[in-house]
Amino acid sequence: MADEIFTHPRLAAIYDALEPDRSDLDAYLDLTRRLGARKVLDIGCGTGVFALLLAEEGVEVVGLDPAEALIEVARAKPGSDRVEWIRGDATALPPLRVELATMTANVAQAIAAPAAWRTTLSAAHRALRPGGHLVFETRVPSARAWERWNREDSYAVTAVPGVGAVESWVELIDIDGPLVTFRWTYVFAADGAVLTSDSTLRFRERDEVAADLAASGFAVQEVRDAPDRPGREFVFLARRPEQ
Known part of the structure; x- marks a missing residue:
């Protein structure tokens, strides 16, 4: 979804x-x-x-x-x-x-x-x-922001109050003309849950x-x-x- x-x-x-x-x-x-x-x-x-x-x-x-x-x-x-x-x-x-x-x-x-x-x-x-x-x-x-949408440049661990540590990173999925699709991944240290979120932006x-x-x-x-x-x-x- x-x-x-x-x-x-x-x-x-x-x-x-x-x-x-x-x-x-x-x-x-x-x-x-x-x-x-x-x-x-x-x-x-x-x-x-x-x-x-x-x-x-x-x-x-x-x-x-x-x-x-x-x-x-x-x-x-x-x-x-x-x-x-x-x-x-x-x-x-x-x-x-x-x-x-x-x-x-x-x-x-x-x-x-x-x-x-x-x-x-x-x-x-x-x-x-x-x-x-x-x-x-x-x-x-022309600034091609999507070239920086990768795990190496985006990986972070955030300490969220009441939640615990959350790992997150973004990865480029597809470029279709002006449409750029990417996926964020979130890993919750508290229970190991892994959730992803796909988004598409029009440039x-x-x-x-x-x-x-x-x-x-x-x-x-x-x-x-x-x-x-x-x-x-x-x-x-x-x-x-x-x-």
Whole structure:
């Protein structure tokens, strides 16, 4: 089954411990402040790390994710009552009038099917008030990130409180045009359990993303580097026009 890290309760519970450095969210938080956004839709909110950072600043947040296991982790965190959590994809959204919609980390690339991607962009457009913004990142294909997705470069042992030591590593499985499939393996020292999670990301070219945004009614305002990963990410800032 694909993406077990998102759906398996045992893996969802250790997700944050395996990804402790979320400095990538600093730029999104700074942008939210710069735009003065007080209502935000976090698409693919996962365990709620970014949504809760926003809520701590008094921002009204809707966190959307299709994985029930991740949403349950988010709901169990302190302050979670300040966020509206919705389990589902973009089609599950109620009518909204947010000022900013976000897709952080791998979210945009994980929406690999073209139809699902178009649906997500259209839903984000509807959720935004006129003049609102959408921001997300996607890896630069020419940087060939998948060349570093191997056991040698990724192997780690993480001490997870209440769980024990967990070994983890990633291995590349397949490259099919813009689609790259990889497998994470997790070994729990406490009982020797071995769990795996397969994922597929779509690597889109800059012009392709810009065309998709335009087709969904957005105007691209800026394409920048991720400040902590120069040359490796396109960060798109798009706007829903006033009219």
